[in-house]
Amino acid sequence: xxxxxxxxxxxxxxxxxxSADLARCVSAGRVVPTLQAAxxxxxxxxxxxxxxxxxxxxxxxxxxxxxPASAHAPLPRAYxxxxxAAYMSHLERVRSLKGSRDAELQSIRPLLYQGGSDSLSxxxxxxxxxxxxxxxxxxxxxxxxxxxVPMGAGRDTAARAIRLVTVLNDVSLRRxxxxxxxxxxxxxxxxxxxxxxxxxxxxxxxxxxxxENRLHLPIRISVNGTxxxxxxxxxxxxxxxxxxxxxxxxxRNLAGGTIIGGGTVSNTHDQTLPIRADGIGFACIAExxxxxxxKYGRARTPFLKAGDKVRIGxxxxxxxxxxxxxxxxxxxLSN
Amino acid sequence: xxxxxxxxxxxxxxxxxxSADLARCVSAGRVVPTLQAAxxxxxxxxxxxxxxxxxxxxxxxxxxxxxPASAHAPLPRAYxxxxxAAYMSHLERVRSLKGSRDAELQSIRPLLYQGGSDSLSxxxxxxxxxxxxxxxxxxxxxxxxxxxVPMGAGRDTAARAIRLVTVLNDVSLRRxxxxxxxxxxxxxxxxxxxxxxxxxxxxxxxxxxxxENRLHLPIRISVNGTxxxxxxxxxxxxxxxxxxxxxxxxxRNLAGGTIIGGGTVSNTHDQTLPIRADGIGFACIAExxxxxxxKYGRARTPFLKAGDKVRIGxxxxxxxxxxxxxxxxxxxLSN
Numbered sequence: 001x002x003x004x005x006x007x008x009x010x011x012x013x014x015x016x017x018x019s020a021d022l023a024r025c026v027s028a029g030r031v032v033p034t035l036q037a038a039x040x041x042x043x044x045x046x047x048x049x050x051x052x053x054x055x056x057x058x059x060x061x062x063x064x065x066x067x068p069a070s071a072h073a074p075l076p077r078a079y080x081x082x083x084x085a086a087y088m089s090h091l092e093r094v095r096s097l098k099g100s101r102d103a104e105l106q107s108i109r110p111l112l113y114q115g116g117s118d119s120l121s122x123x124x125x126x127x128x129x130x131x132x133x134x135x136x137x138x139x140x141x142x143x144x145x146x147x148x149v150p151m152g153a154g155r156d157t158a159a160r161a162i163r164l165v166t167v168l169n170d171v172s173l174r175r176x177x178x179x180x181x182x183x184x185x186x187x188x189x190x191x192x193x194x195x196x197x198x199x200x201x202x203x204x205x206x207x208x209x210x211x212e213n214r215l216h217l218p219i220r221i222s223v224n225g226t227x228x229x230x231x232x233x234x235x236x237x238x239x240x241x242x243x244x245x246x247x248x249x250x251x252r253n254l255a256g257g258t259i260i261g262g263g264t265v266s267n268t269h270d271q272t273l274p275i276r277a278d279g280i281g282f283a284c285i286a287e288x289x290x291x292x293x294x295k296y297g298r299a300r301t302p303f304l305k306a307g308d309k310v311r312i313g314x315x316x317x318x319x320x321x322x323x324x325x326x327x328x329x330x331x332x333l334s335n
Numbered sequence: 336x337x338x339x340x341x342x343x344x345x346x347x348x349x350x351x352x353x354s355a356d357l358a359r360c361v362s363a364g365r366v367v368p369t370l371q372a373a374x375x376x377x378x379x380x381x382x383x384x385x386x387x388x389x390x391x392x393x394x395x396x397x398x399x400x401x402x403p404a405s406a407h408a409p410l411p412r413a414y415x416x417x418x419x420a421a422y423m424s425h426l427e428r429v430r431s432l433k434g435s436r437d438a439e440l441q442s443i444r445p446l447l448y449q450g451g452s453d454s455l456s457x458x459x460x461x462x463x464x465x466x467x468x469x470x471x472x473x474x475x476x477x478x479x480x481x482x483x484v485p486m487g488a489g490r491d492t493a494a495r496a497i498r499l500v501t502v503l504n505d506v507s508l509r510r511x512x513x514x515x516x517x518x519x520x521x522x523x524x525x526x527x528x529x530x531x532x533x534x535x536x537x538x539x540x541x542x543x544x545x546x547e548n549r550l551h552l553p554i555r556i557s558v559n560g561t562x563x564x565x566x567x568x569x570x571x572x573x574x575x576x577x578x579x580x581x582x583x584x585x586x587r588n589l590a591g592g593t594i595i596g597g598g599t600v601s602n603t604h605d606q607t608l609p610i611r612a613d614g615i616g617f618a619c620i621a622e623x624x625x626x627x628x629x630k631y632g633r634a635r636t637p638f639l640k641a642g643d644k645v646r647i648g649x650x651x652x653x654x655x656x657x658x659x660x661x662x663x664x665x666x667x668l669s670n
Contacts, residue, residue, distance in 0.1 A: 254454070
C-alpha cells in the first residue's frame with residue numbers, strides 16, 4: 001500500500017491511503033489519525049490500512065483526487081532521522097569536501113549522522129535557506145521508516161523492522177559542512193530541513209523493485225528541467241538498509257517511526273554534466289563538481305540559487321513516479 | 336508550575352501537574368493528555384495547567400502521591416534533542432578526549448550536537464549499556480524545553496520560547512567518542528539514551544533561581560552515595576540558553592518540544608576527588624580523571640561499572656531537589 005500525510009491545521013496532518021497510480025486517496029481516519037499513530041500500533045493498523053488500500057484500488061469506496069501539493073512529508077515531524085552513507089562512490093567523490101578521515105573504516109562500518117527530525121518538509125514546500133551564498137545543494141536519497149528495533153539487534157530483526165520506503169532530499173549547505181565537521185561535533189548547520197516525496201510505500205507493494213534490503217530503481221533528478229542524474233539506487237549500495245539499522249542500534253534502542261536514509265545515491269562512472277537522456281549523472285551537485293574538477297580542472301555546475309527548481313523522484317518499471325516527486329523551489333528566508 | 340509524565344502503556348505517557356514540594360500530583364488529562372500536546376497548544380494549555388497547579392498547591396483538589404519511580408522522562412520521546420557546550424571549563428578539561436580542534440572558535444559560537452531524541456529515559460530507568468568496558472560516564476546538565484522558534488531568530492525570541500527547565504544526564508560512552516569524532520560525522524554511538532529528572536518546571540516557578548537565561552543552582556551528583564560534584568549551573572556558563580537557541584536556529588526552524596541542553600555543568604577549580612562536603616567537584620567522570628592526570632600523573636576515578644548508582648539533581652535554595660533526582664543503576668544489555 002501507499003500512504004501519504006495531507007497538510008491540516010494540526011502538526012502531524014491527516015493520514016491517507018493513496019491509490020497505486022497516485023491518482024486518488026482516501027482518509028485513513030477510520031483506522032488511525034496519523035502515520036506515527038499507525039507505526040505505534042502497526043500490527044493492528046497495517047492490515048486495516050491494507051484493506052482500505054485494496055478497496056481503493058478496486059474502486060469500491062469513495063475517494064478524492066490525490067494532489068501532491070496538498071501533501072506534507074509522510075512524517076511531518078519524526079522522533080528520529082538518521083542518515084547513512086551507503087554508496088562508496090559518493091564518499092569517494094566528496095571525501096575532500098566532507099573532511100572525513102578514514103576511507104578504509106568507512107567501507108567496513110557505515111557512517112551515520114543524526115539529522116534534525118523536528119521539522120521535515122513536504123514535497124512542494126519551498127526549500128528555504130538563510131542565503132544562497134552557502135553553496136546550497138540537494139542530496140537525493142532512498143529512506144526507510146522503521147518499527148521499533150532493540151539495541152544490539154541483528155540483520156534479520158533489522159530487515160523485518162522496515163515498514164515503509166520513500167525518497168528524500170537531504171538538503172545540504174556545502175559552505176557550512178567544513179565548519180560543522182571542524183567543530184568536531186558533526187553536521188548541524190549544514191543540514192537544514194530534509195524534504196520528502198509525498199508518498200511512502202510498503203515493501204510488499206514495491207514487488208521486485210525491493211530486494212536484498214535495497215530499492216532497485218533509478219532516482220531521477222532534474223534542476224530547472226535539465227536532467228542532472230538518474231543513478232540506480234540498487235547499484236553500488238555497499239551497505240543495505242539492514243546494515244544501516246544494525247549500525248544505528250549498536251548502543252541504543254530505535255523507536256518506531258525512526259527514518260533511516262541510505263545516503264546520496266551514487267553510481268560509478270566517468271560522466272560529467274550535461275548528461276545524455278540515457279546517462280547516469282549525479283544525485284548531488286557536489287559530486288558533479290568534483291567530476292568536473294577532475295576532468296576540466298575546475299567546477300562548472302553552480303550550486304542552487306534562489307528560484308532554482310529541484311525535482312527528485314524514483315522511476316518505476318512502468319516509467320511512472322513510484323513515491324510521487326519532490327518538486328521544490330529554492331527560496332531565501334525573509335526576515 | 337511543575338509538570339511530569341507518568342508511565343502508561345502508551346508511548347507518551349500521561350501528563351500530571353506536580354505540587355511545588357513534589358509530594359503530590361494530579362492528572363492533567365482534563366486539559367491535555369501529554370506534555371507534547373501541551374507544548375503544541377501552549378497558549379491555551381499553560382493557563383489551564385497553571386490553574387490546576389494553584390488548586391493542587393492550595394489543597395483544593397483531590398491528588399495522588401507523586402512517586403518519581405512512576406515517572407518517565409517529561410518527554411519520553413521528543414522531536415529534537417540538541418546538546419550545547421556552554422561551559423568553557425568542561426571543554427578545556429576534556430578537549431584532548433573529545434578531539435575538537437578550535438578552542439578559540441568554541442568561545443565565540445557554541446558547539447552543538449544533534450542527539451537521539453526518540454527514546455529518552457526516565458529518572459529511575461536502568462542505565463542500559465551494551466558493555467561496561469566502554470568507559471561509561473554521566474554528564475549532568477541543565478536542559479530547557481522550548482516552544483517553536485523560527486529560523487534566524489534573535490535572542491529575545493529565543494529567550495521567550497523557553498517553556499520549561501529540567502535536569503538531565505547525557506550518558507556518554509567515552510571509549511566510542513574518539514571513533515565517532517574520527518569518522519567526521521559527529522557523536523552517534525557514544526551517546527546512548529539520555530536520562531531526565533522526573534519533573535520539568537516553568538521559568539516563573541523557579542523565581543530568582545532563573546535569571547539571565549541560566550539556572551543559578553548547584554547540580555549535585557553522587558555515585559554509589561559518594562559526592563562527586565555540586566557545581567553551580569549559573570557559574571561559568573559562557574553561553575546562556577538564549578545563545579544556544581539562536582545558534583540552533585541559524586539554518587532551520589525549531590519545532591515546539593525541542594530540548595536544548597547546556598552541556599556538562601562545570602566550574603573552574605583545582606580540586607580532585609574525593610571532595611569535601613562543601614567542595615565543587617565534577618559533573619562527569621572524564622573531567623575528574625583529567626584533573627587527576629594533571630595532579631597525580633594518572634587517572635584514579637574509574638568509569639561506571641554494572642551495578643553502579645548515579646544520582647543527579649538540582650538543589651533549591653531550601654536544600655530540596657527542585658526537579659526531583661535522576662537515580663539510575665548501570666545495567667549491561669542482556670541478549
